[in-house]
Structure formats: structure tokens, C-alpha cells
Amino acid sequence: MSGAKEGAELRLVTPGEAIGASTGVRAGTGTLIMGDNIIATKVGWVKEYNGVTSVDPIHSAYMPRSGDLVIGVVESVRNNLWFADVNGPFNGLLPMSLAPWKVEFGAAREQMDIGDVMLARVQEVDEAHNIVLTMKGVGLRRLKEGIMSEISMNHISRLRGEGDSILRSLKEVSDCRIIVAENGRVWVDGDADGIAFMRTVIDLVRNEGHKATFNASIEALIENRRNA
Amino acid sequence: MGGYGDVKLLRDDGLRLDGRKVDEMREVQVEAGILPAADGSAWVKHGLNVAVCAVYGPMEAHPRKIQRQDRAVIDVRYNMAPFSTSDRIRPGFNRRSREISKVTAEALESVVLVERYPRSKIRVEIEILAAEAGTRCVGITAAAVALADAGIPMRDMIVGVASGKIEDTVVLDLDKAEDNYGQADLPMGILPTTGEIAFLQMDGDLSVEEYNTCMEYNMKAAKEIHVLMIDALKRRYAEKNGGES
Numbered sequence: 001m002s003g004a005k006e007g008a009e010l011r012l013v014t015p016g017e018a019i020g021a022s023t024g025v026r027a028g029t030g031t032l033i034m035g036d037n038i039i040a041t042k043v044g045w046v047k048e049y050n051g052v053t054s055v056d057p058i059h060s061a062y063m064p065r066s067g068d069l070v071i072g073v074v075e076s077v078r079n080n081l082w083f084a085d086v087n088g089p090f091n092g093l094l095p096m097s098l099a100p101w102k103v104e105f106g107a108a109r110e111q112m113d114i115g116d117v118m119l120a121r122v123q124e125v126d127e128a129h130n131i132v133l134t135m136k137g138v139g140l141r142r143l144k145e146g147i148m149s150e151i152s153m154n155h156i157s158r159l160r161g162e163g164d165s166i167l168r169s170l171k172e173v174s175d176c177r178i179i180v181a182e183n184g185r186v187w188v189d190g191d192a193d194g195i196a197f198m199r200t201v202i203d204l205v206r207n208e209g210h211k212a213t214f215n216a217s218i219e220a221l222i223e224n225r226r227n228a
Numbered sequence: 229m230g231g232y233g234d235v236k237l238l239r240d241d242g243l244r245l246d247g248r249k250v251d252e253m254r255e256v257q258v259e260a261g262i263l264p265a266a267d268g269s270a271w272v273k274h275g276l277n278v279a280v281c282a283v284y285g286p287m288e289a290h291p292r293k294i295q296r297q298d299r300a301v302i303d304v305r306y307n308m309a310p311f312s313t314s315d316r317i318r319p320g321f322n323r324r325s326r327e328i329s330k331v332t333a334e335a336l337e338s339v340v341l342v343e344r345y346p347r348s349k350i351r352v353e354i355e356i357l358a359a360e361a362g363t364r365c366v367g368i369t370a371a372a373v374a375l376a377d378a379g380i381p382m383r384d385m386i387v388g389v390a391s392g393k394i395e396d397t398v399v400l401d402l403d404k405a406e407d408n409y410g411q412a413d414l415p416m417g418i419l420p421t422t423g424e425i426a427f428l429q430m431d432g433d434l435s436v437e438e439y440n441t442c443m444e445y446n447m448k449a450a451k452e453i454h455v456l457m458i459d460a461l462k463r464r465y466a467e468k469n470g471g472e473s
Contacts, residue, residue, distance in 0.1 A: 014458045015376050016384030016421045041381035043461050058465050059379030061286055089286040089348040129347060210465055
């Protein structure tokens with residue numbers, strides 16, 4: 001439960017709602033200081049941690065940060081670079097120098113064409129929000145098989161669980177390879193039965209990921225499959 | 229001064245044609261998150277007006293010439309469905325919808341923290357399914373809820389409300405007859421927590437006193453609608469015992 005106070009009454013706020021006085025606390029993400037008050041700028045749960053008041057948003061867009069593991073879909077190809085949709089406000093750019101292959105100028109399409117999916121890492125985000133991707137690194141590759149689906153940003157930690165515990169159990173019971181990328185995309189590969197199970201899991205995350213009962217529901221699902 | 233001839237808009241007992249008092253609003257209902265494909269969405273019913281709003285983004289602004297280096301642009305498309313009024317409306321953009329799209333975008337830009345998303349675009353689609361005077365206000369209210377639902381950071385949730393004048397009497401929230409045959413109309417976009425005004429248009433003439441009464445009515449109505457908007461957003465997410473974060 002990502003740092004929120006255990007057992008404490010969690011407070012749901014909406015944009016413009018005053019969370020409390022601004023004296024003695026710092027305004028974290030999802031908040032703004034206006035006059036003497038800290039106000040929320042998003043719909044979410046209030047979180048107070050180490051003197052920082054912030055709002056854990058219920059919905060938010062992906063904002064790339066350097067080092068993030070992302071799943072991108074190639075949107076356009078130039079002679080020596082690829083542009084990939086990384087589920088963010090801007091396309092990521094993958095230059096030939098950061099790709100795992102060495103191909104001739106103009107032959108980029110032969111390695112990866114429009115619509116192909118890649119597992120990449122964000123190398124750099126500059127102040128103008130230009131995103132540079134890299135595929136040089138352990139495990140970074142073109143994803144040729146399996147399924148890809150999207151979940152909401154704030155559900156990523158729910159799907160992973162405390163210290164990746166839920167994700168580990170899911171991998172074990174579904175017998176699938178699963179990658180939950182930082183940009184809200186999930187890649188699953190395995191046999192048809194395992195993929196079908198993972199589809200139900202992802203549907204559960206989408207529909208109930210924000211609920212308090214989510215952990216119990218997903219553990220029941222895992223337990224069911226384990227006993228089946 | 230009766231606007232159009234002798235249309236009677238106030239009854240002898242001081243109530244309006246539909247039985248409302250002068251400072252009474254039509255019934256308002258708000259729902260958040262009704263469209264699964266959109267990043268955020270809302271449905272607002274205000275009297276007989278029905279508006280649906282979908283929000284997408286922030287996304288890369290295309291064409292590139294509309295990009296702003298220091299902030300996001302808000303691209304609003306206000307549209308009335310052909311079946312929304314008694315006369316069929318020719319589908320597509322017209323001068324009126326273009327104007328309303330522009331003023332709505334400017335009103336929303338003053339509350340959305342656009343500087344957080346340079347060079348990007350936030351798409352807001354407002355569709356009026358049924359119209360009965362005051363659709364621009366309903367559209368703004370729906371857009372505010374949809375933006376909040378989409379997780380776009382905002383200073384406040386803007387509320388659209390209108391007052392006007394019929395038979396030399398100031399009334400809150402004009403219906404169709406009052407809008408068509410009344411003397412003045414004053415739609416506003418209000419930030420309910422601070423009382424700021426982000427959008428104001430006036431059609432017809434109002435004296436200073438009448439204007440002040442309209443303001444008072446609008447502020448009161450905005451606070452009422454704001455409660456419903458918050459309730460709609462909380463209803464969508466809150467669990468009985470509070471969810472985990």
C-alpha cells in the first residue's frame with residue numbers, strides 16, 4: 001500500500017479541494033499551495049509521509065522518466081531511427097546507435113517495421129519532453145510473440161504487489177512470461193491456457209484495481225488456479 | 229419591455245412557467261467515467277439538457293503548428309447532435325459551435341495546469357445529446373468532471389451556470405422559453421472554491437443591480453452543482469471503508 005498509513009481513514013479528494021494548512025508541510029505530487037492551503041489537483045487519496053502531503057491519483061497519464069522500462073509500438077521508421085508510441089504524451093525516439101543491431105543506413109525497416117513491439121528503456125528525457133529510448137541492455141529486445149495489453153498507471157503497483165509478490169505468483173501459476181512495463185503495458189507470452197488466465201487477471205485489474213478488495217480477489221484467483 | 233411581444237413567462241403567483249421559483253435551478257445529475265474508451269468521461273443532465281464529454285490525452289499536439297513550447301493546448305470540440313433539438317441540426321461544425329468550443333477551451337485553460345505538459349494537447353469532446361437552453365454551461369460542467377476523471381491536474385473544477393432576466397425579473401437557470409423570449413442571459417464559468425470567474429458572456433441588457441443579483445444566483449447555483457460533481461467522482465471510486473492507495 002505504497003506508503004499510506006495503515007488502518008488510517010483514507011481520504012478521497014477532488015481537484016480544488018483543500019487538504020489542509022500549508023504551514024509546516026511540503027506540497028508533494030498532485031497538490032498545489034494556494035494561499036494558506038494545500039489543495040489537491042487530481043482525484044485521488046491523500047497521503048502524508050515524512051512531512052510531505054501528496055495525492056495518489058486514481059488516474060494519471062504516463063510521464064516518462066529516464067531509466068523506465070517501457071513497451072513501445074513502432075509508429076514510424078526513418079533511415080536510421082525509429083519512433084515508438086510509449087503510451088505517453090510524446091513518441092519515443094530510438095536511434096540506430098542505441099539499437100541492438102547494426103544495419104545499413106536506410107535499412108532500419110528490415111529489423112523493425114511499423115506496428116512491431118519492442119521492450120526498451122528510457123535513456124533520456126529532456127526539458128522539452130523529447131524521449132530517447134535505448135535497446136542496449138539485458139533483456140531488451142523486439143517482442144515477436146505473446147499478447148500486449150494496457151492497464152492504468154496507478155494499477156501497476158497493484159498488479160505487481162508488495163515486492164513483486166503477486167507478479168511472482170502469477171508467473172508461477174500461469175506458467176507465462178510476463179513483463180509489466182512502467183508505461184502501463186503488460187506483455188504476456190506462454191501457452192493459450194496461461195494467456196487466457198492472464199487475460200482474466202488483467203480484466204480484474206482494470207475493473208477492480210482501485211478497490212480495497214482487489215488483493216483478496218486476485219489472491220483468490222491465484223489460489224483457484226493453483227488448486228485446479 | 230417584454231422581449232417578443234406579449235409572451236408571458238411569469239405566472240400570476242410569481243412562479244415561472246415550469247413552476248420553479250425565481251432562484252430555483254433545474255434538476256442536475258452528474259455521472260463520471262461512463263465511456264470505457266476515453267481517458268476520462270462524464271455525463272451531465274441539467275433539466276432536459278444532456279451532455280456527454282470525453283477527454284483524451286495529454287498527447288502529442290498535431291499539427292505541429294498548434295504546439296506551444298511552454299504549455300499544453302486544450303482542443304475542445306463542442307457539438308450538438310442532429311437530434312438534440314426540435315429542428316434537426318445539420319451535422320458538423322458551424323459558427324455557433326466554433327464559438328462555444330473556443331470560449332470553453334479558454335475557460336478550461338485557466339484551471340488546467342497546462343504548463344505541466346509542454347508541447348502536448350488535451351482533447352476535450354463535448355457532445356450535446358439533448359438541448360434545452362444553457363448547453364454551453366452544461367458542456368463546461370461535463371468537461372470539468374471528465375478532466376478530473378482523466379487525471380488531468382487542475383486548480384479547481386469549473387462549473388457552468390447561467391442566470392437571466394424575464395419580464396424585468398432576474399431568474400436563475402433559464403429554460404428554453406425563457407431563453408428565447410426573455411430579455412437577458414448571463415452564462416458564467418465559476419471556480420466554486422475561490423469564487424473566481426473563468427468565463428462570462430452576456431446576451432441582452434442588465435442594470436448593475438440586476439447583474440449583481442445574477443452573480444449572486446450563479447454563485448449559489450455553482451456551489452450546489454459543485455457538490456454533485458464531487459459526489460459523482462467520489463461515487464465512482466470510493467469504497468465503503470475507503471480503498472487502498
